[in-house]
Amino acid sequence: MKGLIPIILLMSTLVALASCEDVLDGQDEYDEAVAYVETFRVDTVVGRSATLSFFCMTPTPCWSFSRVEEVRSGRSSHFTLYRKLKRNVTCVQVIGSFIHTMQVTVPDTGAYTFKVYRTPTTTMDTTIVF
Secondary structure (H helix, E strand, O other), X not given: OOOHHHHHHHHHHHHHXXXXXXXXXXXXXXXXXXXXXXXXXXXXXXXXXXXXXXXEEEOOOOOEEEEEEEEEEOOEEXXXXXXXXXXXXXXXXXXXXXXXXXXXXXXXXXXXXXXXXXXXXXXEEEEEEO
């Protein structure tokens, strides 16, 4: 039994190295694309913070939230959400979705406009008074 432990450790190390091959040679483990938002809502506003929820449709259920970019200009913020898909995964071909919730804090009180892509050329906008 004692001789089996080093063999198991060696095998698990080899499996771990093989599964990290794409990452080790500089290739990303995921494909990434812009996630167009179907709907978004303001969940709460407290002081100078708001909680926003974004509902995104995806081509398959294997896509998930990756990251969000926010570009601020004065009293306006434009959000771009991204989705990710693990490479070399077989996935059922049906529409999927995910919800991303985030908190936004503004520097001053007043009215702020938040924009998010609905399609590549259109946005959904909402204005919140803090």
